[in-house]
Amino acid sequence: MEIKNSVALVTGGSGGIGEAVAKFLAKGGARVAVVGGSQMNVDRVVKDIRDMGGEVLGIQADVTSEADTARFIQATLEAFGKLNIVVASAGIIHDGMLLTLDKETGKVSRKMGLDKWQSVIDVNLTGTFLTLRDAAEAMVNGGWEGLLVPIASVNKAGQVGQINYSSSKVAVALLPKIIIGEFLMRGIRNIRCVGIAPGYTATRMLTEMKQDALKALLENVHIGRLIEPDEIATIIGHCVENGAINATTIEITGGLCYPSGVAK
């Protein structure tokens, strides 16, 4: 498959990794639908891609909504006539510990609220599921060659303080294996699925951290720096063009290791 003349849809495309992917694909000649939760940020990315000379569409949507998912898929098909590349990059973090103990009594003083757990599962996992499901439906019914790319995380290995996030991302990382197994059973041979599991990436969330905290994070990264969003976009571009990459999740972490331990 080629990026040039493909149609791509990127959820979470209005910031961070998703924005970099949307712009990378547009530069490569794809027509791009940018989906994001913030209309203002969607507008900004669409303007940037328009200024690059790209063919682009922006849609504000909630990825946890079936109706919104149907809407942004339909809009993409109306605008561009087909769908080939779908990158499900929409994701959130609401960190917290399962239990917090009172230092004096040792009793539980606080526990993770269901809303904190559910919100992350809804966006990161259910949102990804809805996007991939409806995109795959469109691709199969349209007869188009396709690539589905769910964005997981290296913290699929598990991270304290991220029971919700890690749980969502390990499930996302598993999706390609299940999807391709089902596609094989159904005789769907022209749509691949490849997950991407980034490590610490230079998005606003990390670049705006206190420098001491960021430095501490990077001590366990072999290359000693954050991953650039463009580096993740490049890997996705390669996955588009290399038809042998399928049914797996690729880690791009710069060599993130456990403290005094092996790579995650």
Added chain:
Amino acid sequence: MKDIVYNDITFVIEKNDGGWDISRKLTNEAIAVVGANLFADLPDGEARAQALIRTIFPVGIKLVGPDVAHPNRVGELRVVGPDVGHPNFVHWNEDSTSCSKLT
């Protein structure tokens, strides 16, 4: 260049060398780009742009899923099934300006 008011938003549809651009006017008089260089080699680009606006910015309130394509209608309202008594919103295809005000 054509201005269209839909869903209480003013959209601008304009042809350029690369295709059709769709923008919308913001409350502070600024312009936000909805889509750019669309329908370059297609006929009826302007009509397609208008239809696309309606898809991206649906009016009214929606009764959501699971069957968002259900054919049931009640007058101008499309009630999407299967549970027509569902407390979710009802999808309405008409622009607010096309309906008479309640007296």
